[in-house]
Structures are given as structure tokens and as C-alpha cells.
Amino acid sequence: GGVQVPSDRGAVGHSDADVLLHAVTDALLGSGGLGDIGQWFPDTDPQYAGADSSRFVEIARDELASRGLAVVNLDVIVFAESPRLSGFASAIRERLATLLDTDIDRINFKAKTGEGVGPVGRGEAIEAAAAVLVDGHGADPEASETT
Numbered sequence: 001g002g003v004q005v006p007s008d009r010g011a012v013g014h015s016d017a018d019v020l021l022h023a024v025t026d027a028l029l030g031s032g033g034l035g036d037i038g039q040w041f042p043d044t045d046p047q048y049a050g051a052d053s054s055r056f057v058e059i060a061r062d063e064l065a066s067r068g069l070a071v072v073n074l075d076v077i078v079f080a081e082s083p084r085l086s087g088f089a090s091a092i093r094e095r096l097a098t099l100l101d102t103d104i105d106r107i108n109f110k111a112k113t114g115e116g117v118g119p120v121g122r123g124e125a126i127e128a129a130a131a132v133l134v135d136g137h138g139a140d141p142e143a144s145e146t147t
Contacts (some may be wrong), residue, residue: 020078023054023128024096028060031134033071057099064134072133073106080125085111 025037034040041048041056061071074096078085085092089109097104114121 006103007118017128018053019128020092020130021057021074021099022131024076024099025053025056025060027074027130027132028057028064028071028134030063032067033131034063054095054099061100067136068134069134071100071102071122072135073104073108074100074102074107074130075110075111075134076130077112077130079112079114079120079127081113081121083114 012014022037025040029035029037029040037056040059041051064070076092089111092109093104093107096107097111100107117120119125120127
């Protein structure tokens, strides 16, 4: 979530592989009917190699704002056996609130383990999911029309 977490492992990806911020970016883009992270920031494009995923969130947030949409709240969950993330919840919430230009009380973060089941439970993978509610009050319907 844009917060450094000490670990002897790391995610592998084209950008910085921040699974939480990728999930947030997908949720933001999806809330505006704008596709997904792979369409906006493809792993085949060298300009995104090693990119800071915080920038993806900011771009998605700004794209929503240009369509008159604003984040009302965000709920995120990360599934990881290791590292244990619950101790970083406050820092992650603060970082997400800053990235989304919203109050920290509108951001929720949960960390769960796989309880030894599946790739997450065996420590082979980390997964994240995000749900975002946006307000379109004052949105320009023509700005979000597609042809």
C-alpha cells in the first residue's frame, strides 16, 4: 500500500509489484467504467518497468475526478501468510488517504492469512482485493460516454 514492509520475500512484477495498490487502481478504474490496470499500464510497455504503483493510483484518481467522480470510501484486504501486515494498518490507511486525497476515516484496511490453505496459505503468493465507492454528484455524463 505504498508502505515499506520488512520481509525476506518480495512480489515479482513489471512495476514495483505492490499488489495492494494494483488492486486499488483496478477498483478505481472499474468504478468509472474505465477498464483495468493492464489496459492503462501494460506490462509490455517499458515505461512502466519498476514504476511506483502510487502513480497508478494517482492517475486513476485524477481520471475519475476529470469525470466528476470522487472517492467516498475504500475497503481493501490483503491475503498474505507472511509478512504479517496488521501492524502496518495505520500507515497503510494514511498512505491510501493521501493518495486518494480523502479523510483516513474513509479508508479501511484488513490483513488476512490463508490459514495454510492454497498458494497464499503456503506462502507462495500474496493477493489483494479492493472495493471503492465513488460519488458522481455533479458528474458530466458525456465525459464518461464511450463509442
